[in-house]
Amino acid sequence: MKKLLFFALLLVFKVGAQEKTAKVVTEEKGNRIAFYAVNEHDNDLDVLIKIKGTNIRQSKAKPRLIRVPAATKVHLKTIMTMRGKKPSYSYDLTVNDSLSNRALKKEFEKIKIKPKKSITVYVTDNCSGCDSIVAPLENSKYIFKSVRLSENPEITKQLRSSFPTGLDSISTPIINLGGRLYTNIEFYDDLMEKLDDN
Numbered sequence: 001m002k003k004l005l006f007f008a009l010l011l012v013f014k015v016g017a018q019e020k021t022a023k024v025v026t027e028e029k030g031n032r033i034a035f036y037a038v039n040e041h042d043n044d045l046d047v048l049i050k051i052k053g054t055n056i057r058q059s060k061a062k063p064r065l066i067r068v069p070a071a072t073k074v075h076l077k078t079i080m081t082m083r084g085k086k087p088s089y090s091y092d093l094t095v096n097d098s099l100s101n102r103a104l105k106k107e108f109e110k111i112k113i114k115p116k117k118s119i120t121v122y123v124t125d126n127c128s129g130c131d132s133i134v135a136p137l138e139n140s141k142y143i144f145k146s147v148r149l150s151e152n153p154e155i156t157k158q159l160r161s162s163f164p165t166g167l168d169s170i171s172t173p174i175i176n177l178g179g180r181l182y183t184n185i186e187f188y189d190d191l192m193e194k195l196d197d198n
Contacts, residue, residue: 020097022047022068024076034078035091039068040113046096046103047076053089055082065096065103071141072108112143115195117178119144122159129186130173136188 081087
């Protein structure tokens with residue numbers, strides 16, 4: 001019975017654990033190929049890349065873990081291709097979400113990532129508080145859509161069926177958060193709380 005319970009708990013833990021990974025993107029400039037890690041998660045990651053191949057040159061230094069903060073792109077390594085020869089290479093990527101104090105901390109570029117729930121802000125003509133939501137969202141790490149209803153009659157028509165008293169009377173933003181409409185979210189912090197709700 002104890003073994004069965006242990007196995008069941010292990011299965012729940014594995015199913016519930018979200019696997020954190022990073023994407024590798026490359027940029028070519030002349031005879032150089034730069035490798036970058038892209039972290040599209042809300043948690044920092046440590047990344048180690050090992051590159052091998054033919055017709056390439058790279059540093060002989062031992063590869064080290066590099067910190068890739070949440071919602072960023074970080075340069076990992078650059079290789080040089082041999083002039084007049086076609087390079088062939090592959091890489092192994094190790095990603096850890098348990099962070100090491102010894103990981104290199106490099107400059108990073110902030111990126112936009114998908115939130116846990118999709119965010120669409122519908123802006124009415126009478127929306128006095130829309131800037132208190134839209135401006136912080138534009139500066140945040142999250143991808144979102146802002147739709148001005150006066151410029152989208154088809155969407156306005158669809159929303160009218162959800163608000164029979166009329167859209168003109170709504171002075172707060174209408175927010176679609178993961179498929180649910182809200183008219184009571186007035187500030188960015190309130191939106192972030194709703195985003196974290198299950």
